[in-house]
Amino acid sequence: MDYDPWDEVKAIDDTKAGIKGLVDSGIVKIPRIFIRPPHELAEELNMCKSTLQVPVVDLSGIQVEDGRKKIVDEIREASEKWGLFQLINHGIPSSVLEGMIHGTRKFHEQDVEMKKEYYSSDPTRVVRYESNLKLLTTKGRTATWKDSLLISVLEPEEIPPVCRKTSLEYIKHVIKLEDTLLGLLSEALGLKRNHLKATECDKGQTLVCHYYPACLQPELTLCTPKHTDPVFVTILLQDQSGGLQVMRDNQWADVEPIEHGLVVNIGDLFQILSNDKFVSATHRVVAKNVGPRMSVACFFNESSVSPKIFGPIKELISEENPPLYKDFQVADYLTNFYSKPLDKTSLDLFRL
Numbered sequence: 393m394d395y396d397p398w399d400e401v402k403a404i405d406d407t408k409a410g411i412k413g414l415v416d417s418g419i420v421k422i423p424r425i426f427i428r429p430p431h432e433l434a435e436e437l438n439m440c441k442s443t444l445q446v447p448v449v450d451l452s453g454i455q456v457e458d459g460r461k462k463i464v465d466e467i468r469e470a471s472e473k474w475g476l477f478q479l480i481n482h483g484i485p486s487s488v489l490e491g492m493i494h495g496t497r498k499f500h501e502q503d504v505e506m507k508k509e510y511y512s513s514d515p516t517r518v519v520r521y522e523s524n525l526k527l528l529t530t531k532g533r534t535a536t537w538k539d540s541l542l543i544s545v546l547e548p549e550e551i552p553p554v555c556r557k558t559s560l561e562y563i564k565h566v567i568k569l570e571d572t573l574l575g576l577l578s579e580a581l582g583l584k585r586n587h588l589k590a591t592e593c594d595k596g597q598t599l600v601c602h603y604y605p606a607c608l609q610p611e612l613t614l615c616t617p618k619h620t621d622p623v624f625v626t627i628l629l630q631d632q633s634g635g636l637q638v639m640r641d642n643q644w645a646d647v648e649p650i651e652h653g654l655v656v657n658i659g660d661l662f663q664i665l666s667n668d669k670f671v672s673a674t675h676r677v678v679a680k681n682v683g684p685r686m687s688v689a690c691f692f693n694e695s696s697v698s699p700k701i702f703g704p705i706k707e708l709i710s711e712e713n714p715p716l717y718k719d720f721q722v723a724d725y726l727t728n729f730y731s732k733p734l735d736k737t738s739l740d741l742f743r744l
């Protein structure tokens with residue numbers, strides 16, 4: 393019989409129970425839509441793992457001048473070379489971090505009947521959960537082994553009750569941390585401390601609470617394929633399971649979980665603003681036969697309705713350092729992002 397990936401997509405989609413539902417149904421092998429193409433699997437076998445350590449920045453010395461300078465230097469180096477670093481002693485209480493992970497688990501593990509009403513691939517819904525099967529299959533891509541709860545506008549009463557309180561508490565703290573981070577990143581670029589904040593590049597926030605069930609055949613699929621985040625900056629909370637990797641010099645390096653640490657990564661929009669001084673991190677999540685793994689990404693982005701013009705920051709431009717990107721409106725950026733060909737990043741769209 394001819395294989396039609398849409399039959400598999402539809403069968404899973406109709407349950408509204410996500411990948412977790414698929415696993416709970418007792419499958420013994422993963423459906424074909426999740427299996428990576430042969431050339432990718434072959435390439436994977438030939439890749440060496442990086443032996444380099446992903447940078448860890450300790451914020452505890454931030455109040456003293458010397459301490460702050462050291463932190464700024466470390467962030468500059470990490471943002472130039474990796475586009476990604478981990479933060480420790482960042483000030484968010486461990487109970488808040490644990491609450492956020494626990495809330496994510498509770499959402500995904502609640503009764504399917506309760507979860508169903510949120511199952512949707514309609515991007516205009518402020519809160520929804522999905523497995524991205526339709527989108528990926530439409531684009532001819534391999535499906536991924538994860539379910540995600542997306543909270544795109546912070547309308548507290550819309551957040552599902554099982555994780556409302558913990559999410560709101562986390563959001564409050566993570567926005568405060570982002571303020572601190574913007575000051576440090578501004579200084580790392582040689583700008584005034586309030587420069588990035590004034591550009592309002594972090595006005596819009598989306599929280600994405602991922603749930604990656606254990607996978608029977610982890611070597612055949614991926615939880616999140618190789619990508620860069622199209623946003624300004626992402627702050628990611630991950631549990632202790634591991635699986636997140638970042639690319640450095642064409643090799644994958646593990647972003648080892650640090651208890652109560654947070655991962656920060658530079659997105660495409662920030663690479664453009666910095667005129668390539670900082671790089672947006674290429675990263676992915678590999679599948680494992682143990683799980684579930686939970687992670688929560690908070691994407692900081694310009695509000696999609698902003699009429700503001702973006703482009704390389706003028707203070708970073710000079711005769712020796714001409715702009716590498718053209719100026720654009722955020723709405724243009726988003727439209728182009730969703731319609732662009734698969735092999736292009738947001739950076740390619742605006743590069744001069």
Ligand code: OGA
Pocket residue numbers: 600602616621628630636675676677687688689
């Ligand atoms: C993302 C992402 C990584 C993770 O949501 O863009 O890269 O560890 N997540 O879940």
Ligand code: NI
Pocket residue numbers: 619620621675
């Ligand atoms: Ni990402």
